[in-house]
Amino acid sequence: MDARLRRVNKEIADCKNDKSSNIDIDLVDNSPFHLIGSFDGPEGTPYEGGHFEVDIVIPDSYPFQPVKMKFITKIYHPNVSSASGAICLDILKDAWSPVLTLKSTLISLQSLLCSPEPRDPQDAEVAKHYMTSKSSFEETARYWTEIYAGGPGKAGKGKASGPRDEIAMAGLDSAHVQQFQSLGFEKSKVIDVLRRMNYRGANVANINDDRVVEEMLKP
Amino acid sequence: MSSADEYSDDDAGYYDEDDDEMLVDDDGSASEMELDPMNDFHEGSSRRKIYEIDYESLSQADVERQMKSEVEYITSIFGVTVDVASLLLRHFDWNKEKLIEKYMDNATTVSVAAGITPPEKAPKRPAASGGRLHSSSELSRESLIGPRRSSRRVASAATKSSKSKLLERATPPRQDEPFVCPICFDDTQTEFMSLVCDHKYCKGCWGAYIESKVKTEAESWISCMAEDCDVVATDTFVQQVLGEDKGTWGRFQELLVRHYVSHRPELKYCPYPSCTYTVSCSISRASLATQVPIVTCGNGATHKFCFGCNVDSDHRPVICPVAKMWLQKCHDDSETANWIKSNTKECSKCQSTIEKNGGCNHMTCKKCKYEFCWVCMGPWSEHGTSWYNCNRYDEKASKDARDAQSRSRASLERYLHYYNRWANHEQSKKLSVELYAKTEKKMEEMQITSELSWIEVQFMKKAVDEVIKCRTTLMWTYAMAYYLEFGNEKELFEDNQRDLERAVEDLSELIESPLDPEVIKTLRQKVTDRTVYVTKRNEIVLEDTARGFLEGRWTWNSPVAGLD
Numbered sequence: 001m002d003a004r005l006r007r008v009n010k011e012i013a014d015c016k017n018d019k020s021s022n023i024d025i026d027l028v029d030n031s032p033f034h035l036i037g038s039f040d041g042p043e044g045t046p047y048e049g050g051h052f053e054v055d056i057v058i059p060d061s062y063p064f065q066p067v068k069m070k071f072i073t074k075i076y077h078p079n080v081s082s083a084s085g086a087i088c089l090d091i092l093k094d095a096w097s098p099v100l101t102l103k104s105t106l107i108s109l110q111s112l113l114c115s116p117e118p119r120d121p122q123d124a125e126v127a128k129h130y131m132t133s134k135s136s137f138e139e140t141a142r143y144w145t146e147i148y149a150g151g152p153g154k155a156g157k158g159k160a161s162g163p164r165d166e167i168a169m170a171g172l173d174s175a176h177v178q179q180f181q182s183l184g185f186e187k188s189k190v191i192d193v194l195r196r197m198n199y200r201g202a203n204v205a206n207i208n209d210d211r212v213v214e215e216m217l218k219p
Numbered sequence: 220m221s222s223a224d225e226y227s228d229d230d231a232g233y234y235d236e237d238d239d240e241m242l243v244d245d246d247g248s249a250s251e252m253e254l255d256p257m258n259d260f261h262e263g264s265s266r267r268k269i270y271e272i273d274y275e276s277l278s279q280a281d282v283e284r285q286m287k288s289e290v291e292y293i294t295s296i297f298g299v300t301v302d303v304a305s306l307l308l309r310h311f312d313w314n315k316e317k318l319i320e321k322y323m324d325n326a327t328t329v330s331v332a333a334g335i336t337p338p339e340k341a342p343k344r345p346a347a348s349g350g351r352l353h354s355s356s357e358l359s360r361e362s363l364i365g366p367r368r369s370s371r372r373v374a375s376a377a378t379k380s381s382k383s384k385l386l387e388r389a390t391p392p393r394q395d396e397p398f399v400c401p402i403c404f405d406d407t408q409t410e411f412m413s414l415v416c417d418h419k420y421c422k423g424c425w426g427a428y429i430e431s432k433v434k435t436e437a438e439s440w441i442s443c444m445a446e447d448c449d450v451v452a453t454d455t456f457v458q459q460v461l462g463e464d465k466g467t468w469g470r471f472q473e474l475l476v477r478h479y480v481s482h483r484p485e486l487k488y489c490p491y492p493s494c495t496y497t498v499s500c501s502i503s504r505a506s507l508a509t510q511v512p513i514v515t516c517g518n519g520a521t522h523k524f525c526f527g528c529n530v531d532s533d534h535r536p537v538i539c540p541v542a543k544m545w546l547q548k549c550h551d552d553s554e555t556a557n558w559i560k561s562n563t564k565e566c567s568k569c570q571s572t573i574e575k576n577g578g579c580n581h582m583t584c585k586k587c588k589y590e591f592c593w594v595c596m597g598p599w600s601e602h603g604t605s606w607y608n609c610n611r612y613d614e615k616a617s618k619d620a621r622d623a624q625s626r627s628r629a630s631l632e633r634y635l636h637y638y639n640r641w642a643n644h645e646q647s648k649k650l651s652v653e654l655y656a657k658t659e660k661k662m663e664e665m666q667i668t669s670e671l672s673w674i675e676v677q678f679m680k681k682a683v684d685e686v687i688k689c690r691t692t693l694m695w696t697y698a699m700a701y702y703l704e705f706g707n708e709k710e711l712f713e714d715n716q717r718d719l720e721r722a723v724e725d726l727s728e729l730i731e732s733p734l735d736p737e738v739i740k741t742l743r744q745k746v747t748d749r750t751v752y753v754t755k756r757n758e759i760v761l762e763d764t765a766r767g768f769l770e771g772r773w774t775w776n777s778p779v780a781g782l783d
Contacts, residue, residue: 003403003423010404063402064424064431097446098402098420098428 004062008032011102023106025056033058036072037106041149046141047075047113050149054109055085056102066096067105076137076144076171078118078127087112088122125195129171133201140171170195176204185216268758270535270765272510274500274526276517282476282486282497289315297322302453306333309440309475312482334442334451337416400424402444412460414452418445425460430467439474489516490524490531500526507781509768511535533688536764537695540781545698549638559631567596567620596620637701644694647727651687654731658683661734668736671743678743682730682750689723689757696760704774708767715763719756726753 009032015025028034035056041047052075057068069092071085079088091100091108121127130137145151147169167174170191176199180190193199193215197207267273277285286305293304296319310333311318322329330336399406400421408421420428424444429452432438441452452460454475461468473495480486480497489496496516512526513533524531528539530546537545563572568589573582580593590599597617662676696716703709726749729742767773 003405003427006405007403061427061431061435064428065435097448098424098444099446 004058004060005032007063008058008102014101015103018103021103021107023103023110025102025106035102037069037102039106039110041145041151042110042114045114046138047077047145047149048151050145050151052113052149054106063098063100066092066100067102068092069105069109074144074148075113076126076141077113078116078121078123078130079112080122082123082126086122088117088120125198128198129200132198132203136171136200140168143168166191171200173200180212180216183213189216268762269769270511270761272500272502272512272514272526274498274512274514276515277486277497277499278517279473279476279495279497282480283472286476286479289313293318297326302455303330303335305454306335306451309478310334313479314482331449334440334449335415337448337450402428412456414443414450414456416443416445416448416450418443418448418450420444422460426462426464429457429460429471430464433467433471433474437474439471439478487514487524487526489518489522490529491516491518491522494518494522496522498526502526507539509538509771510765511538533691534695534698535692536761537699538768540779541702541775542695542698543781544779545701548634549641564593564596565624567591567623591620592617596624634701637697641694641697644690644697648687648690648694651683654683654687655680658730664734665739668734669739671739675743678747678750679730682726682746685750685753685757686723686727686730689719689753692757692760693720693723696764699764702775702777702779704776706774708772708774712764712767712773715756715760719753719760722749722753722756725749 012025012027012032012035015021015023022040024038026036026038028036035058037054037056039052039054041050041052051073053072055070055072059065059068070087071080074082074085076082080086087109089108089112091097091105116130118127118130126137129140142151143165166188167177172191172194176194177187177190180194181187193212197212197215199207199212289308290301290304292315293299293308294301297304297307299307307318307322307329308315310329311321318329327336331338397406398411398419400408400411400419400423402420402424405421405423408423410422411419412422412425413419428444429441432441441457442448443450443452457471458468461471476495476497477488480488485499485501487498487500489498494516496518498514498516500512500514502510502512507527510527511534513523513535514526516522516524523533525534525539525542528534528543530539530542534542559572563574565572566584566587566589568591569584569587571584571586573584575582575593581590581599582593583590591597592599595617597620601616658679662673662679665671665676665679666673693716696712696719700709700713700716703712726746729746729749735742764773
């Protein structure tokens with residue numbers, strides 16, 4: 001049996017037998033080289049209560065080259081792309097070691113949720129938000145967890161029921177959005193521009209309203 | 220060729236000096252030779268011309284020999300094994316002086332940083348790691364970290380002991396305590412190995428890991444597979460793991476050589492794909508202002524590159540900083556230059572480039588809000604009521620505006636003049652493959668239609684060789700001329716350039732003309748004569764330019780980055 005297959009099969013079996021870690025690994029189709037890993041958001045973080053799924057691809061040279069992982073569940077985190085789910089984590093790149101396993105890597109991902117590294121971001125906009133106002137960032141991250149990862153929210157299990165609050169999704173203040181909407185701009189455009197400019201918290205004072213308008217006038 | 224004799228007389232005195240030095244060098248030791256590669260002439264080049272440079276081509280084995288002597292030097296100073304000395308040198312990017320200084324300062328810290336010993340390497344550790352290790356391995360491990368010991372061992376003895384350690388490690392674990400490789404979980408594996416950190420894995424996994432590092436990542440600094448373990452695999456260990464995998468071992472050795480070469484200012488790796496030669500040339504940064512160090516590696520005449528910059532072809536007679544400037548300019552300008560020239564005009568007030576993509580002739584500059592007429596370029600205010608019909612072409616204001624415009628256009632024109640000629644020669648050069656094929660066909664045809672033998676028709680190939688070589692020179696003369704300050708010197712330069720160009724075009728036409736069996740004999744004579752002439756003209760251009768650099772005759776019309 002080829003070494004890679006043996007190792008991956010063992011890793012999957014080990015993970016199934018280990019109930020304490022709360023990490024699941026499932027097959028996507030019949031191949032053991034394309035998997036879905038999942039874990040719960042760690043307690044005491046904005047991701048608490050959410051369940052996160054990770055796409056796992058085992059490369060041919062595994063375990064001598066790192067596994068390829070990305071979030072399937074959308075997540076608001078400085079080290080994860082809010083659009084693609086791509087992850088910035090050293091052990092998935094040059095700090096990889098062949099003794100690391102799928103389980104240990106998923107646990108590392110889980111702990112990445114506990115301790116974001118905004119200075120080495122994957123998603124610069126999210127990282128800026130984190131640096132500007134941590135409380136506002138956490139509120140948004142919690143909202144994303146509620147919407148995408150089935151986390152508990154004010155609306156209970158209000159997943160997919162009712163329209164999503166786009167302003168909260170972007171981590172913005174609805175008063176700010178209304179202020180520019182009243183100038184005649186479309187809501188989506190206002191949200192887009194304010195998000196890009198990081199129009200949040202203390203940073204609002206640094207941004208001239210004229211610049212915002214100028215930005216919105218750009219085609 | 221005749222020209223070689225002609226110039227050798229001038230340089231006779233110069234070469235005699237070099238010859239003396241060579242004699243001295245012959246008596247010297249091997250290490251001295253390496254330190255002074257200038258004295259060793261490149262094989263094949265009989266006498267150096269003024270536009271040529273002293274260099275030496277080294278094979279991979281030659282460089283390995285140099286590396287070996289560096290390693291041996293460190294071994295003899297510190298009394299460490301060859302493997303350890305090699306890791307130390309690699310860790311310090313082959314900077315001997317820095318290594319010696321730091322090592323004398325704190326050998327333990329350096330050994331840890333260089334991946335020779337694990338950080339918490341303390342005497343109590345063997346007890347903690349269980350009884351799996353034999354005491355003999357502990358002893359031999361101590362020999363690996365020789366620096367801590369005051370006694371200096373002979374290198375060979377130390378190597379032996381490190382080998383015995385590796386062999387000892389390779390033995391299977393005891394039967395009562397079956398060890399399963401934590402990477403492949405294959406319980407049929409019996410051969411395990413570890414570095415000094417004692418992280419044991421099966422030989423198969425080590426092999427796959429090293430192969431993946433070497434082949435996929437082109438990495439020769441291979442750390443232990445354990446997480447956060449910075450101990451690095453020695454050459455002996457790598458060789459032992461790879462065993463029969465000669466491909467990966469060969470690549471590993473090549474990577475070591477590349478690492479060494481990249482940290483030596485006097486060495487440069489041949490940039491041609493899968494070439495493993497190195498060129499040694501001790502030209503200083505400062506002399507790049509006067510010399511063009513074009514070198515050819517020992518692998519073949521086509522592996523020609525510049526030692527001073529990254530241009531992988533012959534850019535003589537232009538010096539590196541100017542060649543770089545020109546290539547940068549071409550890269551920036553040529554694509555867009557033509558389009559800009561034919562589609563835009565400049566605002567006569569702020570010189571912004573404006574494209575007129577529709578509408579009437581009443582233009583308002585988006586940048587400075589200046590209003591003008593697209594046809595006469597004069598201010599729109601003078602146009603009165605004749606809105607869509609410009610009849611004020613000869614007004615003074617309009618004329619001035621157009622003059623200013625034409626001046627700025629002239630600079631573009633000037634650039635394009637040089638660029639087009641440059642590009643033209645480059646294009647012809649690119650077609651050389653076809654030309655060679657065509658010439659070969661012709662040579663075969665000649666053999667049939669005349670009584671000439673294969674040897675006798677070689678003159679055609681020689682002519683093509685020469686044409687291509689000269690086109691490269693010509694190409695770069697246009698880059699040079701573009702930056703030369705206007706004056707007598709430039710005129711002389713351009714005279715030489717013109718003579719060479721004419722000679723090349725003549726010869727080029729001759730070799731591409733259809734074959735007439737009647738006149739093959741005369742054709743042969745003509746081609747041979749012109750080839751000699753072209754060769755000579757090329758030498759004149761190269762010689763004169765090189766001499767000009769040494770004499771400081773050339774002045775540039777714009778500041779050259781990298782020149783003082």
